[in-house]
Amino acid sequence: MSESTIILAKESISEGIEAKKINEIRTLSDDELETYDKKTNILMEFVNDFSLVEYVKLNYESLMELLSETIIKAAKEPSFIGSYPFKTFPSLFNSRILNYLMSVKTLLEHMETSINRRYGEESTELLEFKSLTANEFDSKFSYRFMYKLRNFVQHCGMPPLSHTISKSLDEVSNTVSVELIVYFIRDKLIQGFSKWGAQVKADLKQMDESFPTIPIINEHINSIFKIYVIFNEKYHITKALEAKEYIIDFIGERENYIDDEYIIAKIKKTETGLSINKKTIPTSALQKISDFYIIKEHLF
Numbered sequence: 001m002s003e004s005t006i007i008l009a010k011e012s013i014s015e016g017i018e019a020k021k022i023n024e025i026r027t028l029s030d031d032e033l034e035t036y037d038k039k040t041n042i043l044m045e046f047v048n049d050f051s052l053v054e055y056v057k058l059n060y061e062s063l064m065e066l067l068s069e070t071i072i073k074a075a076k077e078p079s080f081i082g083s084y085p086f087k088t089f090p091s092l093f094n095s096r097i098l099n100y101l102m103s104v105k106t107l108l109e110h111m112e113t114s115i116n117r118r119y120g121e122e123s124t125e126l127l128e129f130k131s132l133t134a135n136e137f138d139s140k141f142s143y144r145f146m147y148k149l150r151n152f153v154q155h156c157g158m159p160p161l162s163h164t165i166s167k168s169l170d171e172v173s174n175t176v177s178v179e180l181i182v183y184f185i186r187d188k189l190i191q192g193f194s195k196w197g198a199q200v201k202a203d204l205k206q207m208d209e210s211f212p213t214i215p216i217i218n219e220h221i222n223s224i225f226k227i228y229v230i231f232n233e234k235y236h237i238t239k240a241l242e243a244k245e246y247i248i249d250f251i252g253e254r255e256n257y258i259d260d261e262y263i264i265a266k267i268k269k270t271e272t273g274l275s276i277n278k279k280t281i282p283t284s285a286l287q288k289i290s291d292f293y294i295i296k297e298h299l300f
Contacts (some may be wrong), residue, residue, distance in 0.1 A: 004268045006033060008251065009278075010261050022265065022276070025252075036250060036264070039243040040282065045283045046232075049114065050292060051105040053228055057295075058081045059100040061222050065216070066092055067180060074165060075178045086163070093182060094158040100217070101150045104224055109134065111228070125235055132227045132237040142219040143201050148200045152193045159189035162210055183210035222299060229296045237292065244286050251281060 001083045011020040026038075072091055112129060119125040136143040151161060163182045170177070186207050190196070196204065248255060253263045265278040 004266065006264065006266050009263050009265050010251075011263055012261070022263070022278075028264065032250075033264075034224075035246070038220040039246040039250075041240050041241040043247065043285055044282065046236060046243075047282075047288045048263070049110070049232075049236075050288045052110055053225065053295065056100070056103045056107050056221065056224060059096065059103045060217070063093070063096040063217070065184070065293050066096055070114055071178045071180050074167060074180065075176045086165075089163070090161055091158075094161065097159065097213075097217075098153055101146065101153060104146070104152060106222075107224065107228070111231070113127055115231075125231075128234075129231055131226075133229060136223040136227060140219060140223055142216045143223045145202050145216060146202065146220045147289070148193075148196050151195060152189070155195075156192050160192070161213070182213045184216070185210055186214055225295050229292070229299060232292070233296070237289070240289055244289055247281065247286070249284065253283070260284045 009022045009027060011022055040160055065088075065177055070086070079259050112126070115123070115126045115129050137147065152159060162184055162185055163180060166179045169175075185206055186209050189199065205291055248257060251257075260280050260283055262281040262283065263278045263287045264281065268275045
């Protein structure tokens with residue numbers, strides 16, 4: 001072994017031994033390391049961008065979970081007239097709408113800034129991104145409304161909401177069914193904000209006095225993910241797939257491998273023995289590429 005050697009290795013834990021054992025696979029050349037770094041940077045750039053999609057998804061799921069949890073609590077309430085678990089529900093629901101709106105804003109603004117930085121202000125890529133967002137705005141009330149609702153929240157506070165709940169007992173099966181619907185209140189929205197814009201204001205006037213929140217949010221998140229998927233499938237996913245293929249080949253593993261067992265270690269002889277500096281190959285991050293296609297599958 002030379003004074004300083006860089007190796008590819010696999011870590012393993014032997015039974016009864018807490019410390020990990022490093023099993024050397026091969027010595028790495030400077031060219032291999034340079035290519036590995038380039039491919040890993042491409043992968044991690046994709047993963048970092050995708051984390052904001054996960055942030056949106058997390059806030060959306062948190063909103064849906066609140067509805068499910070509240071329905072379950074209402075179903076367990078023995079009395080049909082009893083104190084349903086709605087004392088804190090309106091504020092919790094509103095706060096989760098706010099979290100969702102802010103996560104969408106963060107994703108879209110990051111995408112625009114990132115595309116501008118990578119490709120330029122006059123680039124085809126940036127123009128296409130703006131075209132995708134404009135198309136959703138022009139074709140979907142949900143997208144227009146939620147875009148303006150974010151401004152409503154920033155200037156006027158939480159959106160006005162109401163809710164209804166119905167509860168029925170099937171005496172044959174002895175099962176309880178509960179339906180909870182949360183509504184936006186049309187007139188309070190219009191009266192409370194002067195900057196809806198002519199199109200959205202006209203849209204709102206066509207809505208019922210109270211209109212359900214969840215169909216709006218469901219369609220909206222589909223639009224957000226559609227923008228992300230279409231743009232990234234055209235410009236980024238191919239490079240991420242090539243990076244994945246390289247990393248899998250680099251470590252000699254199966255295509256669906258995602259465990260973080262492989263490392264690159266720099267081993268240096270010292271007067272007292274060996275010095276080892278290591279970094280884990282981020283193979284678990286490869287799962288994010290699969291997650292990208294899961295989102296796409298549920299969209300189209």
